[in-house]
Amino acid sequence: MPRGQIAFFVDATKCINCKTCEIACTESNGSGSSRRMRKVRTFERGDFPHVVAYNISMSCNHCELPACLEHCPTGAYTKRASDGIVVHDPEKCIGCRYCTWLCPYGAPEFDEDERKVGKCNLCVDEIETGEMPACVKSCPMRVIEVGLLEEIDGRHGATISVKGLPPPEVTRPACRYRVRIEARDV
Amino acid sequence: MYEREGSREWPLVIFTTALQLACGLAIVTTVFDFSANPAPIGLSRVFGIAILPTVAAGVLASLLHLGHPWLAWKAFCNFGRSRLSVEIVLTSLFGAAALLDSFLWWSGRIELRAAIGVATSILGLAAVLSSAAVYMIPSQPLWRSGWLLSSFVGTLLAVGGGLGATCGAQYGTGVLQIFLGLVIAGGLLSFVSAFWMRNVFRRLAHGKLVFAQMQAIPTRRNAGSWLSFVLYVLLTGILPVVLAAAVLPVGATGIEVTALRLAPAAVAAMIAGAMLGRSLMYSTGTALSRF
Numbered sequence: 001m002p003r004g005q006i007a008f009f010v011d012a013t014k015c016i017n018c019k020t021c022e023i024a025c026t027e028s029n030g031s032g033s034s035r036r037m038r039k040v041r042t043f044e045r046g047d048f049p050h051v052v053a054y055n056i057s058m059s060c061n062h063c064e065l066p067a068c069l070e071h072c073p074t075g076a077y078t079k080r081a082s083d084g085i086v087v088h089d090p091e092k093c094i095g096c097r098y099c100t101w102l103c104p105y106g107a108p109e110f111d112e113d114e115r116k117v118g119k120c121n122l123c124v125d126e127i128e129t130g131e132m133p134a135c136v137k138s139c140p141m142r143v144i145e146v147g148l149l150e151e152i153d154g155r156h157g158a159t160i161s162v163k164g165l166p167p168p169e170v171t172r173p174a175c176r177y178r179v180r181i182e183a184r185d186v
Numbered sequence: 187m188y189e190r191e192g193s194r195e196w197p198l199v200i201f202t203t204a205l206q207l208a209c210g211l212a213i214v215t216t217v218f219d220f221s222a223n224p225a226p227i228g229l230s231r232v233f234g235i236a237i238l239p240t241v242a243a244g245v246l247a248s249l250l251h252l253g254h255p256w257l258a259w260k261a262f263c264n265f266g267r268s269r270l271s272v273e274i275v276l277t278s279l280f281g282a283a284a285l286l287d288s289f290l291w292w293s294g295r296i297e298l299r300a301a302i303g304v305a306t307s308i309l310g311l312a313a314v315l316s317s318a319a320v321y322m323i324p325s326q327p328l329w330r331s332g333w334l335l336s337s338f339v340g341t342l343l344a345v346g347g348g349l350g351a352t353c354g355a356q357y358g359t360g361v362l363q364i365f366l367g368l369v370i371a372g373g374l375l376s377f378v379s380a381f382w383m384r385n386v387f388r389r390l391a392h393g394k395l396v397f398a399q400m401q402a403i404p405t406r407r408n409a410g411s412w413l414s415f416v417l418y419v420l421l422t423g424i425l426p427v428v429l430a431a432a433v434l435p436v437g438a439t440g441i442e443v444t445a446l447r448l449a450p451a452a453v454a455a456m457i458a459g460a461m462l463g464r465s466l467m468y469s470t471g472t473a474l475s476r477f
Contacts, residue, residue, distance in 0.1 A: 073260075074264060
């Protein structure tokens with residue numbers, strides 16, 4: 001990971017699945033109705049009476065080895081050296097959708113209106129002016145935070161190994177999640 | 187939670203199948219040129235001329251997959267890193283070689299045609315292999331397996347050999363037997379790859395990265411996919427092997443003549459079967475659920 005890697009920290013133990021973050025993200029980024037750059041997914045596991053359900057709010061994980069960047073045929077993706085944010089350039093995108101197959105987390109999404117792919121760029125313009133991304137500002141439960149990965153990594157319960165999520169070795173995501181012990185993939 | 191995207195990606199189905207068909211045509215017509223009697227005769231000339239339109243049809247179909255087809259030229263930009271860029275560059279080189287090869291077949295010039303045919307066949311093979319590599323990516327564990335490569339090469343061999351068999355007898359028994367051998371090899375490869383695919387799906391169905399894709403592959407609850415799978419196995423695996431095996435001990439018995447007469451229809455059936463198999467493959471492309 002680059003020094004100074006910025007990442008999301010999502011405390012899924014507090015998420016109530018209200019989807020305010022999704023709406024704020026869509027509003028802020030002007031995404032079409034067919035594309036959501038942040039998604040809250042509900043995972044249900046186990047058999048009665050030992051069942052567990054948890055909500056994970058996820059956008060782009062700004063991975064250390066982003067498959068989208070590696071194999072985009074037009075080079076539309078870049079990982080900023082200063083803060084490790086993976087940015088997508090819509091001017092270069094031709095809408096081939098290869099990145100939607102490449103990303104194990106389903107971060108890039110095709111917009112049927114624009115006929116191009118888009119994904120979370122961590123509201124980079126806001127970050128540069130000292131503001132927080134729309135999802136962080138809007139969450140009523142204060143579930144989503146943004147910070148330096150080296151600080152986030154030290155938080156109690158911070159992990160990327162969550163049951164139901166792809167194995168992190170594939171792309172080495174930068175974002176971290178706090179989940180209940182039953183949801184941890186150990 | 188995972189779910190399949192559900193799209194059968196018909197433009198890409200047409201593109202990959204056309205690429206394999208064009209490569210098969212290039213190989214077959216090159217074998218004609220290296221036979222004892224290389225002068226173009228009837229259908230073989232048509233096959234030689236058809237290489238270019240087949241590649242062109244595939245490329246045009248692939249453009250329909252893009253959100254902005256007129257910006258397709260940008261796909262060359264990441265040649266050093268992207269598997270998709272490599273595929274596009276190799277397909278373009280194959281197309282350029284096919285232009286020359288088809289022109290030589292059309293004009294009837296035989297000097298240099300065999301050499302151009304070899305170059306076209308090699309570039310076609312490289313394009314087909316690179317197109318398989320595009321899908322064998324870590325984030326798609328269902329595709330990241332030898333069955334995908336086997337099915338691509340199987341189609342190429344079976345369809346190419348089948349086309350060659352339709353007029354191969356004019357070039358001698360030995361040439362016909364080469365084509366029938368290709369049909370059997372391609373058919374067996376397709377048959378093995380179909381069940382290999384099913385086994386990979388079953389093995390991964392409860393894995394970390396895959397657990398809802400079974401909806402997309404043959405199950406009792408998914409009659410459409412079942413039918414596609416059965417037709418795929420019948421048309422690309424069983425049909426070509428049975429027909430080619432009937433003709434292989436070349437003589438002049440009734441069954442051999444009938445089998446050879448059936449060759450054009452069998453090739454059409456093989457192409458249809460290959461397209462069904464490919465559409466099944468695309469429908470199992472997975473991503474994290476949007477909901």
